[in-house]
Amino acid sequence: MITQESRFDIVMRRTATILSVVIITFGLIAASTGILLSIYYEAASGRAYQSLKMITEEIQYGWLFRKAHHIAGNGIIVAALIQIVVMFLGRKFTKTWYTAWVSGIFLTLAVIGLSWTSMILGWDQVGFWRFNIELGTIEAIPFVGQQLREILTGGSGVSTLTVQRLYTIHSYILSTAAIVLSVVHLVSVLWVEKQVSSPKELVQGVGASVAES
Numbered sequence: 001m002i003t004q005e006s007r008f009d010i011v012m013r014r015t016a017t018i019l020s021v022v023i024i025t026f027g028l029i030a031a032s033t034g035i036l037l038s039i040y041y042e043a044a045s046g047r048a049y050q051s052l053k054m055i056t057e058e059i060q061y062g063w064l065f066r067k068a069h070h071i072a073g074n075g076i077i078v079a080a081l082i083q084i085v086v087m088f089l090g091r092k093f094t095k096t097w098y099t100a101w102v103s104g105i106f107l108t109l110a111v112i113g114l115s116w117t118s119m120i121l122g123w124d125q126v127g128f129w130r131f132n133i134e135l136g137t138i139e140a141i142p143f144v145g146q147q148l149r150e151i152l153t154g155g156s157g158v159s160t161l162t163v164q165r166l167y168t169i170h171s172y173i174l175s176t177a178a179i180v181l182s183v184v185h186l187v188s189v190l191w192v193e194k195q196v197s198s199p200k201e202l203v204q205g206v207g208a209s210v211a212e213s
C-alpha cells in the first residue's frame with residue numbers, strides 16, 4: 001500500500017533533513033575551533049582563566065575562534081533540541097525513523113553534557129560557584145552520588161584535577177561522541193529521504209500494473 005504523505009509531513013521531513021545538516025556543520029565548527037583553542041588552553045585551576053584571556057586578547061584571531069566555539073557549541077544544542085521537537089510534531093514514530101530518533105536523543109544528551117562540562121573550563125567566578133552547587137546535587141543522588149562526585153572532582157574539592165577531568169570528558173569523550181552521533185543522525189535522515197522518494201511499494205506497484213496490462 002502506498003502511504004500518502006501530507007504537506008505538513010513533507011515540510012517536517014525536509015526541516016529534519018536541513019536541521020541534521022545544520023547540526024553536523026555546528027559540530028565540525030565546534031570540534032575544529034576546540035582543537036585550535038586547545039593549543040593555548042591550559043587545563044589547570046590557576047591557569048585556565050588566564051590562558052583563555054590570553055587567547056582572546058593576545059593570540060591572533062584567538063577571539064574569533066573562541067566566539068566561533070561559543071556560537072557553534074551552543075548552536076548545536078539549540079538545533080538538536082529543535083530537531084527532537086520537529087520529529088515529534090511530524091509524528092515520525094515509524095521503524096524507518098528509529099536510528100534518527102536514537103542518534104538524535106543521544107546527540108542531544110552529548111551536547112548538553114559538553115555544555116555542562118565546559119562550566120568549569122573557564123575557571124571564572126560564575127562557573128566555579130555554579131559547579132560547586134551542582135556537585136551538591138550530584139552528591140545527593142542515592143547510592144552513586146558520592147562516587148560520582150569523587151570521579152568528577154578527583155577526590156577532594158574543586159581543583160586542577162577537576163578541570164583536567166572535565167576537560168578530558170569534554171574534549172575527548174563527549175566531542176567524539178557528538179561528532180559520531182551527528183554523522184549517524186545525518187545518514188539516517190538522508191536514508192529516510194531516499195526511502196520516501198523511491199518507495200519499494202511504488203516500484204512493486206508499477207511492476208505489477210505493467211505485468212497485468
Ligand code: HEM
Nearest residue numbers: 030031034035038070073074114115118121122171175178
Ligand atoms: C562537537 C564538539 C564540541 C562541542 C559541541 C563543544 C561545546 C562547547 C561549549 C558549549 C562550550 C561553552 C562555550 C561558552 O559558552 O562560552 C565549550 C567550551 C570549551 N571547549 Fe568545547 N566543544 C566541542 C569540542 C571541543 C574540543 C575538541 C576541545 C578541545 C580539544 C574543546 C575545548 C573547549 C574549551 C577549552 C572550552 C572553554 C572555552 C571558553 O570558556 O571560552 N571543545 N565547548
